[in-house]
Amino acid sequence: MVFSVTILGSNSALPTSERYPTAQLLNVAERFYLIDCGEGTQMQLRRNKIKFTKINHIFISHLHGDHLFGLMGLISTLGLMGRQADLHLFAHVDLERLYRPHLDYFCADLPFKVVFHAIDPHQWLIIHEDDKVMVTSVPLRHRIATCGFLFTEKIGLPNIRKSCIEQYELSIAEIVKIKNGADLRLDDGTIVPNDDLIVRSHLPRSYAFCSDTKYIPSLGEKLKGIDLLYHEATFTDAEKDLAKKTGHSTARQAAMVAKQAEVGKLIIGHFSSRYKQTDVYLEQAREVFPLTEIAGEGCVFEVAVKPGIF
Known part of the structure; x- marks a missing residue:
């Protein structure tokens, strides 16, 4: 059964000719969950041959433009495609206040409902649960209210x-x-x-998406033992002070969280546009946590099935 993450965008702030702003797609048994929706997300979905209609849930980590400027266009496109199923948006309460006027003006005749789910970014709370996955908010520390998301696979009864x-x-x-x-x-x-x-078919798999945040030393304990971690790494060691000032992390700090959490694999992204290459990020992160990969556009990270308990 598939449990994978596709990187649609990995840059911070500005889109470049090679990197789009943040967006990812989690696939759990062909049920798709969109995480953040930076500018150009729908183009990246097309490039990666992902069916728009399979996306029923979108999770927005915070209300900075590079994490949601692609959302309005995507909603409009879904309407033009004749979508019928409700679309569920999970975000800070202000998203609905900001988006309702735009939806009423540009998408008044949508053939589906846009359902807003207000989340408290300051609390560890279960914000969504279905028969495939449970989603928990992960409080982070950025310049505005921000949270990450922990996705935990749900498996059938043993x-x-x-x-x-x-x-x-x-x-x-x-x-x-x-x-x-x-x-x-x-x-x-x-x-x-x-x-x-009992005999379990397999152990539940997990993925944590940690969006824009300062380095949080205690975060690793909260995410102990997860299979796959994405942690922003906007800057390298040379800009450590700037990272702290702007509410971001370095590649090395992201690796420190992964090491403390003893995760299966770390993905780093949200790179500063000042860097055309990401080699230096990878080098510095791997000095702390060798099992680190770059969140390159189009990369797919799969979490293999873990044998059950026998």
């Missing part, structure tokens, strides 16, 4: 070991309880742990 069904002569009611996490209590009072009774 199977009961056939040998256990026979050995303990399990009833249907007991099987249902065990599938939902219960231990088994035998007549003599012995407790059989749930993990000894």
